[in-house]
Amino acid sequence: MTQEFFHEGDLVGVLTTQPLDRTLDYKAPEGGCHLGAFVEVPLGPRKVLGVVWGAGKGDFDYKKVRSVIRVLDVAPMADEMRQFLIKAADYTLTPMNAMLRLATRAPGLGDAPSMRKVYRLGTDEPTRMTDARAKVLGVLRDYGGLAFTLKEIAESAGVTTSVVKGLVKLGAVSEEDAPRDVPYPRLDPDRGGKELTNDQAVGAKILSEAVRSGTYGTTLLKGVTGSGKTEVYLEAVAECLRQGRQALVLLPEIALTAEFLTRVEARFGCKPAEWHSGVTMTERRRCWRMVGQGDAQLIVGARSALFLPFRDLGLVVVDEEHDTSYKQEDGVLYNARDMTVLRASLNAAQVVLASATPSLESWANVEAGKYARVTLASRYGAAVLPKMSAIDMRIEDLPGGRWVSPTLQKMVEARLERGEQSLLFLNRRGYAPVTICRACGHQIGCDDCDATMVEHRFLKRLMCHQCGETKPMPTVCPSCEAVDKLAPVGPGVERMAEEAQALFPDARVAVLSSDLYGSARALKEHIQSIARGETDVIVGTQLVAKGHNFPKLTLVGVIDADLGLQGSDLRAAERTFQLMRQVAGRAGRAEIAGEAVLQTFQPEHPVIRAILGGDEEAFWTAEAAERRAAGVPPYGRMAGIVLSSPNVQEVFDLGTQMARMDGPLRKIGAQVYGPAPAPIARIRGRHRVRLLVKAEKSAPLQQALVAWAAQFKLRGELRMAIDIDPQSF
Ligand code: ADP
Numbered sequence: 001m002t003q004e005f006f007h008e009g010d011l012v013g014v015l016t017t018q019p020l021d022r023t024l025d026y027k028a029p030e031g032g033c034h035l036g037a038f039v040e041v042p043l044g045p046r047k048v049l050g051v052v053w054g055a056g057k058g059d060f061d062y063k064k065v066r067s068v069i070r071v072l073d074v075a076p077m078a079d080e081m082r083q084f085l086i087k088a089a090d091y092t093l094t095p096m097n098a099m100l101r102l103a104t105r106a107p108g109l110g111d112a113p114s115m116r117k118v119y120r121l122g123t124d125e126p127t128r129m130t131d132a133r134a135k136v137l138g139v140l141r142d143y144g145g146l147a148f149t150l151k152e153i154a155e156s157a158g159v160t161t162s163v164v165k166g167l168v169k170l171g172a173v174s175e176e177d178a179p180r181d182v183p184y185p186r187l188d189p190d191r192g193g194k195e196l197t198n199d200q201a202v203g204a205k206i207l208s209e210a211v212r213s214g215t216y217g218t219t220l221l222k223g224v225t226g227s228g229k230t231e232v233y234l235e236a237v238a239e240c241l242r243q244g245r246q247a248l249v250l251l252p253e254i255a256l257t258a259e260f261l262t263r264v265e266a267r268f269g270c271k272p273a274e275w276h277s278g279v280t281m282t283e284r285r286r287c288w289r290m291v292g293q294g295d296a297q298l299i300v301g302a303r304s305a306l307f308l309p310f311r312d313l314g315l316v317v318v319d320e321e322h323d324t325s326y327k328q329e330d331g332v333l334y335n336a337r338d339m340t341v342l343r344a345s346l347n348a349a350q351v352v353l354a355s356a357t358p359s360l361e362s363w364a365n366v367e368a369g370k371y372a373r374v375t376l377a378s379r380y381g382a383a384v385l386p387k388m389s390a391i392d393m394r395i396e397d398l399p400g401g402r403w404v405s406p407t408l409q410k411m412v413e414a415r416l417e418r419g420e421q422s423l424l425f426l427n428r429r430g431y432a433p434v435t436i437c438r439a440c441g442h443q444i445g446c447d448d449c450d451a452t453m454v455e456h457r458f459l460k461r462l463m464c465h466q467c468g469e470t471k472p473m474p475t476v477c478p479s480c481e482a483v484d485k486l487a488p489v490g491p492g493v494e495r496m497a498e499e500a501q502a503l504f505p506d507a508r509v510a511v512l513s514s515d516l517y518g519s520a521r522a523l524k525e526h527i528q529s530i531a532r533g534e535t536d537v538i539v540g541t542q543l544v545a546k547g548h549n550f551p552k553l554t555l556v557g558v559i560d561a562d563l564g565l566q567g568s569d570l571r572a573a574e575r576t577f578q579l580m581r582q583v584a585g586r587a588g589r590a591e592i593a594g595e596a597v598l599q600t601f602q603p604e605h606p607v608i609r610a611i612l613g614g615d616e617e618a619f620w621t622a623e624a625a626e627r628r629a630a631g632v633p634p635y636g637r638m639a640g641i642v643l644s645s646p647n648v649q650e651v652f653d654l655g656t657q658m659a660r661m662d663g664p665l666r667k668i669g670a671q672v673y674g675p676a677p678a679p680i681a682r683i684r685g686r687h688r689v690r691l692l693v694k695a696e697k698s699a700p701l702q703q704a705l706v707a708w709a710a711q712f713k714l715r716g717e718l719r720m721a722i723d724i725d726p727q728s729f
């Protein structure tokens with residue numbers, strides 16, 4: 001490696017993960033250190049993690065400068081990675097230390113190898129079983145023979161580490177030294193390639209040539225579900241591996257990875273490294289270190305995998321690039337798709353954005369000539385696109401308290417007779433979105449948020465979907481104290497499943513929704529059992545829309561196609577269009593033709609008609625024209641400023657003041673809208689108001705925002721968060 005080297009005693013500037021927005025000077029330790037080295041440094045009485053960020057500033061008495069304690073036993077951070085973090089921080093207006101924290105999420109990064117212990121299920125039963133002990137053993141049993149760190153077990157089981165240690169003493173849990181990081185088996189790029197169709201081969205050739213060029217570029221890979229996008233981008237991955245560079249595939253949903261890993265194994269001979277919240281800490285640690293040494297060739301992961309310390313990143317695939325889960329809405333607010341493009345441009349890497357229903361942003365970048373485009377027009381093999389139609393709910397004869405129309409019911413019955421699967425799609429988790437008192441009309445809301453509590457029968461509790469708070473279902477109305485008068489209003493998937501079971505008593509009905517599973521593994525197993533055909537009727541939320549392959553599924557019935565069109569969000573049309581097309585795409589993947597029906601009260605709505613007609617170009621063109629006229633993304637730039645405080649008056653006062661003192665924004669021709677209640681007006685007891693800033697595409701928005709925000713002091717409990725490119729506007 002050719003990174004700059006500092007000799008013992010040289011002054012180095014170290015960026016730590018502590019909330020200080022600058023580097024601190026230290027002396028290089030005995031043996032010296034490289035630029036980018038991960039180090040442990042003293043800060044007050046503590047030892048903290050940091051990265052050697054450059055030469056020291058030297059504006060301090062040299063004699064008083066303390067020394068780096070030690071250089072950690074991991075590869076130094078590459079220059080491109082440091083550049084990436086700096087640019088990403090500038091773009092998202094995130095403090096550098098918070099950015100560094102994203103890039104150092106490796107468990108036990110600073111631990112010496114000998115200090116690490118791992119634990120697994122032991123042989124003995126504890127003599128006395130307690131609740132806490134049972135939880136620990138349950139977690140370990142759930143995961144079979146895998147080894148975990150102490151912290152990991154305690155966190156999963158929701159107990160203290162001393163419970164686990166107690167079980168070690170009793171022999172019920174065994175302790176051993178953590179193994180040295182085992183290298184990943186080598187993937188073979190020339191192994192299991194499929195014979196590609198003409199379209200696919202053309203696409204694969206374009207992407208492979210781009211990878212071979214060794215330069216930056218982004219390509220939108222657009223193709224209907226089942227057209228073979230995955231097959232095509234795996235060829236680009238193969239080329240990247242042949243070049244000896246590292247590849248990253250980002251997926252939006254953990255549940256997807258099982259199927260994907262199997263495909264990678266079939267193609268390259270073994271599984272790639274995984275990075276997401278469902279991976280054990282030991283495995284995460286291994287992945288992080290191997291990526292940094294250049295010893296992991298292919299990583300499959302969630303959005304945070306973009307912050308892994310790649311040695312030589314040659315290709316990033318963002319699958320389902322339109323998916324909203326690529327936007328991190330908590331802590332550092334970033335969109336992984338956009339950050340991927342930034343990172344790739346610094347690494348001379350290629351980006352492939354794959355989707356059946358691309359985001360308007362990517363579509364516009366293709367139009368503007370910034371991205372290349374590869375299109376797969378038809379499904380692979382005999383599979384044809386599903387036939388789509390609407391069920392006009394205004395003329396259906398539907399008894400009260402029911403949501404499946406007689407027309408849809410008949411269609412499901414026909415599938416049941418033929419032994420095929422049906423999906424009833426409803427994008428609402430839980431049993432009922434609202435619980436109301438039939439005596440006084442009171443709706444049960446969350447104590448801390450501006451949201452109704454959603455009944456979850458499965459959990460036997462009410463849950464706030466904003467903050468996750470739950471409480472038991474009361475028997476008495478909290479407002480008028482009437483007994484047994486509380487009733488569910490409206491459908492959630494759990495209630496739909498009841499209706500489905502009543503309508504189709506002999507069918508095997510299963511709910512597929514994110515909150516019904518204790519672990520990612522349980523969810524994975526459930527999805528696999530559905531794929532094997534062990535379910536007749538699936539009732540699902542948008543979890544099912546995301547790329548799962550259910551070969552026997554031939555009918556998709558959307559219970560409420562109008563749901564996403566309510567509200568004033570300018571992105572509602574785009575979202576609904578994408579979601580409906582994705583869900584419909586689940587039907588008829590294999591040889592059997594599929595059909596998708598939308599239950600709607602407004603079949604003439606332009607978005608519903610665009611979904612049914614399938615004329616995407618026309619839809620995008622119309623959407624683009626509207627956005628351009630309004631000057632909003634992707635044709636203008638936006639930022640959201642969310643102010644929050646427990647005191648509602650305080651937030652509105654500051655918001656009003658900010659809207660008035662908009663000089664720095666006016667200077668760049670930007671406009672301020674608001675303050676208005678934020679999309680979520682109250683979370684965890686904090687009131688939130690939002691100001692939206694709109695500027696022209698070329699305006700220096702970030703600089704103006706910084707100058708604008710600097711005019712105001714945040715006192716007491718007031719907080720401000722800046723969201724560049726907000727998801728809703
Ligand atoms: P997409 O990613 O566009 O949804 P996939 O790559 O998952 O499409 O392909 C859909 C199905 O068709 C998969 O089961 C895949 O293995 C199969 N398939 C696609 N192209 C080919 C091919 N050229 N040869 C064999 N099977 C293919």
Ligand code: ZN
Pocket residue numbers: 446447448449451464465466467468469683684
């Ligand atoms: Zn809440």
